[in-house]
Amino acid sequence: MSTYNEKVPASVSAVVRAEDPVTRHGTEACLRATDRAILLPDSQSAHADVFLILAGEVTEEVMSWMEEAADKTSNPDMRIVLVADRISRPRLVRAVGYGLVSFLPRARTGFEEVLQSILRSQAGVAQMPGELVRSLIDELRTLQRDPSGATLPGGFEGREIDVLRLLADGLDNTEIAARLSYSERTIKNIISSVTRRLNLRNRTHAVAHALRSGAL
Incomplete structure (x- = not known):
C-alpha cells in the first residue's frame, strides 16, 4: 500500500448509485463521515471524479448507469468503481470501455477498502480479482480473433x-x-x-x- 501513498489524492469527489436505497444511503453516510471523499448530488454527477456503483449481479440496468455516467461526464479523468457479486465477461469488457477501473467482490469488501479503491482510482491504480483480469484478457483475445464479436x-x-x-x-x-x-x-x-x-x-x-x- 505504501507504494501509492504519494500518488493518492487527499480527497476525491464521488457519486453513489445502488440497487436499493438502504445500501446507497448507508454508503453515502460513510463517505460523509470521512474528510477524504466529497459526496456530490446526482445533479452534479457530471463533475464527479469517481462513480461508485453497488449492486448484486451486474444487469443491463447497472450497465446503463455506467453508460450514462460515461456519456454525461465533463471530467476526462472520471473513473468507475464497482462493488458487486458478479459480472459476466462481455459486460466486463463493456464496463471497462465506460471507465471501470476497479471491481470489488461485495461479500468480501468493507467500507475502508471501498474508500481506498476510490482514492487509488484517481492515482491510476486499478483493482480487480485475478479471475476477472484473466476473464477480461480472454474476452479481448476473442475479440481480436473475431473483431465483430457479437455484432450482427x-x-x-x-x-x-x-x-x-x-x-x-x-x-x-x-x-x-x-x-x-x-x-x-x-x-x-x-x-x-x-x-x-x-x-x-x-x-x-x-x-x-x-x-x-x-x-x-
Whole structure:
C-alpha cells in the first residue's frame, strides 16, 4: 500500500448509485463521515471524479448507469468503481470501455477498502480479482480473433436487435421494457446508443436500417 501513498489524492469527489436505497444511503453516510471523499448530488454527477456503483449481479440496468455516467461526464479523468457479486465477461469488457477501473467482490469488501479503491482510482491504480483480469484478457483475445464479436448485420448488437424487433412490432418503450425485463431508461439508452453509434436519425430510421441490412 505504501507504494501509492504519494500518488493518492487527499480527497476525491464521488457519486453513489445502488440497487436499493438502504445500501446507497448507508454508503453515502460513510463517505460523509470521512474528510477524504466529497459526496456530490446526482445533479452534479457530471463533475464527479469517481462513480461508485453497488449492486448484486451486474444487469443491463447497472450497465446503463455506467453508460450514462460515461456519456454525461465533463471530467476526462472520471473513473468507475464497482462493488458487486458478479459480472459476466462481455459486460466486463463493456464496463471497462465506460471507465471501470476497479471491481470489488461485495461479500468480501468493507467500507475502508471501498474508500481506498476510490482514492487509488484517481492515482491510476486499478483493482480487480485475478479471475476477472484473466476473464477480461480472454474476452479481448476473442475479440481480436473475431473483431465483430457479437455484432450482427448492420452493425447491431444482440440486445439492440431485441429492442428494434419489438419497435418494429409497434410496441412503445414501456411495453418493450416489460417484455425484456429492462427499465424504461435502459430501453431509451439502447435506442439512443444505436442511433448515435450508427449515425441514424431516430428509432424509425434504426428499424428501417435493421430491416435493410437483414438484421431483422
